[in-house]
Each structure stands twice: as C-alpha cells, then as structure tokens.
Amino acid sequence: MSLLEVEDLAVHFGGVKAVDGVSFSVEPGEVFAIIGPNGAGKSTIFNLISRIYDPTRGAIRFDGQDLTVLKSHDIATLGIARTFQNIELFDHSTVLDNLLMGRHTHRTTNFVQDILFLPRVRREERAHRHKVEEVIEFLELEAYREKMIAGLPYGVRKVVEIGRALALSPRLILLDEPASGLSVEETQDVAFWIEDMRRDMGLTVLMVEHDMSLVTGVCDRVLAVANGKPLAMGTPAEVQAHPDVQAAYLGTGAAA
Numbered sequence: 001m002s003l004l005e006v007e008d009l010a011v012h013f014g015g016v017k018a019v020d021g022v023s024f025s026v027e028p029g030e031v032f033a034i035i036g037p038n039g040a041g042k043s044t045i046f047n048l049i050s051r052i053y054d055p056t057r058g059a060i061r062f063d064g065q066d067l068t069v070l071k072s073h074d075i076a077t078l079g080i081a082r083t084f085q086n087i088e089l090f091d092h093s094t095v096l097d098n099l100l101m102g103r104h105t106h107r108t109t110n111f112v113q114d115i116l117f118l119p120r121v122r123r124e125e126r127a128h129r130h131k132v133e134e135v136i137e138f139l140e141l142e143a144y145r146e147k148m149i150a151g152l153p154y155g156v157r158k159v160v161e162i163g164r165a166l167a168l169s170p171r172l173i174l175l176d177e178p179a180s181g182l183s184v185e186e187t188q189d190v191a192f193w194i195e196d197m198r199r200d201m202g203l204t205v206l207m208v209e210h211d212m213s214l215v216t217g218v219c220d221r222v223l224a225v226a227n228g229k230p231l232a233m234g235t236p237a238e239v240q241a242h243p244d245v246q247a248a249y250l251g252t253g254a255a256a
C-alpha cells in the first residue's frame with residue numbers, strides 16, 4: 001500500500017483554482033518531488049496535506065487513514081513532519097531548544113507531573129534529549145547546539161528546520177524548497193542528508209523544489225504541476241523531457 005495517496009485534490013480560493021484535480025501517491029521509502037513554475041500550487045498541496053487548508057474536493061490518505069477529517073496537530077502525531085519555505089523557527093531560542101520543541105507531540109506527561117519533575121518526567125526528558133542529540137549528530141549541528149537561531153547564517157537555519165522536523169521521528173517528511181537560498185555546497189549536503197534519511201532512518205520524503213540538480217540527484221519520481229493542474233509524472237528525466245513541462249517552463253529556464 002502507498003504511504004501517501006492524493007486523489008483528485010482541489011482547493012479554490014474565490015475564483016483562483018490554486019490546486020485543481022491533482023492525484024499522486026508516494027510509496028514507503030520513496031523520495032518524491034513536486035515541481036512547477038512560481039504560483040503553480042506546490043506549497044498549497046503541502047498546506048492541504050498538513051491540514052492548514054481544507055480541500056474543496058478530493059481525498060488525502062496516509063497509511064490508509066483519511067487526513068481530511070483530522071486537525072493540523074493530529075498530522076504530526078500520525079508521523080508527518082514538514083519544513084516551511086520561509087523558515088519557521090523560534091528566533092530567540094537556541095538550536096537545542098528548537099529541536100526539543102520538535103519533540104512536543106511525543107510528550108505524554110502532564111503539567112503537574114512536569115512541575116513535580118517525577119521520575120517518569122525525567123525518563124521521558126532523557127529520551128527526548130537522546131533523540132535530539134541523534135539529530136544534531138546526523139546534521140552535524142554540534143557547533144551550533146547552544147547558539148540562538150537569530151544569529152545563525154541562513155543555510156544553518158535551514159538545516160535546523162530540517163532537524164526540528166526530524167526530531168519528531170516522522171515516517172513522512174515534507175520539505176518545502178529545502179535548497180532555496182543555499183550555496184551549491186550546502187545543496188550538496190542536503191542531497192546527502194536526504195539519501196541518509198531514506199537509507200538510515202527509513203524515511204519517506206516528499207519535497208517541493210525548484211533546484212533541478214537536487215531533484216534529479218535524489219528523487220525517484222517527480223510530479224510537475226502548473227496553474228494548479230498536473231502536467232506529467234515519472235522519473236526526473238521523463239518529466240523534464242515532457243513537452244507540456246517544457247512549455248510551462250518556457251522563458252523561466254528552471255526545468256531545463
């Protein structure tokens with residue numbers, strides 16, 4: 001069974017058909033990308049999956065479960081984590097604290113237990129810190145552990161955002177333009193981490209990305225969209241060579 005199934009998904013904002021009849025499925029362990037020109041509806045698809053928007057029509061299933069009846073915080077509990085195009089971190093907290101906040105859906109203790117710092121709270125706290133330390137090591141963030149987000153270079157903040165999503169121990173990670181604003185070397189690191197997420201963590205990855213070197217390098221399959229509608233789906237090479245995709249990008253050069 002596919003891990004994520006999206007069927008005839010649509011959302012209309014007044015007269016704007018931001019997403020209009022999009023279907024795709026993502027298999028367990030797959031790295032899948034959605035590409036398309038600016039305004040194509042890519043981030044809106046992410047916002048529909050993470051339940052920020054209600055679809056006008058269509059189905060979204062994760063591991064067979066209907067997501068459209070759930071609230072946005074239930075999505076994280078089910079094992080779906082995401083990053084945002086405009087990094088959303090707590091600027092005046094440290095890297096460590098931001099990653100620990102990523103663990104919030106796994107907290108089982110209540111406020112009173114926390115105040116009393118009962119043995120169960122201490123045990124749980126140790127487990128959360130252990131997971132976060134794993135993420136810090138995985139993303140090579142050791143040097144930044146105690147640094148405030150606000151003072152960090154853009155590239156490092158982007159990595160911390162991936163870390164916060166990984167700290168949730170998800171099964172599916174949604175990466176919204178992980179390479180945007182990064183140097184060639186930083187993009188190369190992101191490619192290695194995506195490979196490792198799949199291989200070492202058994203993660204399934206769905207990403208929106210403009211950088212075709214990253215898409216071609218790490219993705220098994222790609223869906224191209226334009227004006228909210230699906231254009232082509234297949235391997236990165238098949239999709240890039242598709243005449244409708246080339247026409248949609250004409251003038252932008254982005255998929256060439």
Ligand SMILES: Nc1ncnc2c1ncn2[C@@H]1O[C@H](COP(=O)(O)OP(=O)(O)OP(=O)(O)O)[C@@H](O)[C@H]1O
Pocket residue numbers: 013016017018036037038039040041042043044045085
């Ligand atoms: N909340 C909203 N209300 C009204 N229109 C919206 C809303 N969200 C998105 N749209 C519109 O839907 C269309 C798709 O936007 P979306 O941000 O999904 O595109 P995108 O493919 O992610 O673009 P980019 O690559 O520039 O990030 C755009 O025309 C946008 O203006």
